[in-house]
Amino acid sequence: MELHKAKQALREDMASLKRSYTKTALLELSAKITERLEETGLFRQASCIALYHALPGEVQTAAFIEKWHLKKRLLLPVVKGNDLQLLLYAGKESLKAGAFGILEPTETCQPVAENEIDLVIVPGVAFDRGRNRLGRGKGFYDRLLSTLDVPKIGICYDFQLKDTIPVEPFDRKMDLIVTEKEII
Numbered sequence: 001m002e003l004h005k006a007k008q009a010l011r012e013d014m015a016s017l018k019r020s021y022t023k024t025a026l027l028e029l030s031a032k033i034t035e036r037l038e039e040t041g042l043f044r045q046a047s048c049i050a051l052y053h054a055l056p057g058e059v060q061t062a063a064f065i066e067k068w069h070l071k072k073r074l075l076l077p078v079v080k081g082n083d084l085q086l087l088l089y090a091g092k093e094s095l096k097a098g099a100f101g102i103l104e105p106t107e108t109c110q111p112v113a114e115n116e117i118d119l120v121i122v123p124g125v126a127f128d129r130g131r132n133r134l135g136r137g138k139g140f141y142d143r144l145l146s147t148l149d150v151p152k153i154g155i156c157y158d159f160q161l162k163d164t165i166p167v168e169p170f171d172r173k174m175d176l177i178v179t180e181k182e183i184i
């Protein structure tokens, strides 16, 4: 299927672009991105926020999570079969490496009712100016977001932001995209 191939090609382009940045450079950009995120009304007004623990190459969130987790309720995803479950983050000791090596909350962490979630912060491989998102191609976030009627903010590096990306009917648009250079 053409669209599928175009998505795959874009994922490969992004992977090689990311390799041209050092870990330190990406950490500095991540700090700028999360500073901008903190200034948005959606973030300031939210008290219960679903976030993610980053993989290398994604916008890094570890410092941000530590900064905010005593001030707001933060949820992190756990891969359960084909779905993501969101559990309440309860400090570093409550995390362990799960599917794909991502730090995930353990079983001791509490689930939170969907209607209590105020905001979802979403990772992505690429985004576009129409606020579309391209993920890793497993549909985890597409499925999660299709059942959550909650504002979504995509965070990415400026080099991950394209004019347009391939979109399929099940892809969910973001309400906002935050990069180190702009908010869309």
Ligand SMILES: Nc1nc2c(c(=O)[nH]1)N(C=O)[C@@H](CNc1ccc(C(=O)N[C@@H](CCC(=O)O)C(=O)O)cc1)CN2
Binding pocket: 052, 053, 054, 055, 058, 077, 078, 079, 084, 100, 102, 123, 135, 136, 138, 139, 140, 141
């Ligand atoms: N930080 C972070 N957490 C997340 C996601 C994410 O994209 N980023 N997810 C969003 O879905 C879920 C996990 N899904 C993932 C899906 C694929 C890969 C991954 O590494 N894929 C490899 C290919 C490996 C394979 O095919 O087995 C790759 O992309 O190179 C990682 C996470 C939940 N947590």
Ligand SMILES: Nc1ncnc2c1ncn2[C@@H]1O[C@H](COP(=O)(O)OP(=O)(O)OP(=O)(O)O)[C@@H](O)[C@H]1O
Binding pocket: 007, 133, 134, 135, 136, 137, 138, 139, 140, 141, 142, 143, 146, 168, 170, 171
């Ligand atoms: N709401 C949904 N319900 C069931 N399956 C879905 C849904 N959304 C997407 N999928 C399936 O997930 C697969 C992957 O979709 P896509 O390539 O858009 O993933 P992605 O958005 O890049 O990845 P991810 O959401 O994991 O970050 C698609 O083939 C599609 O069949």
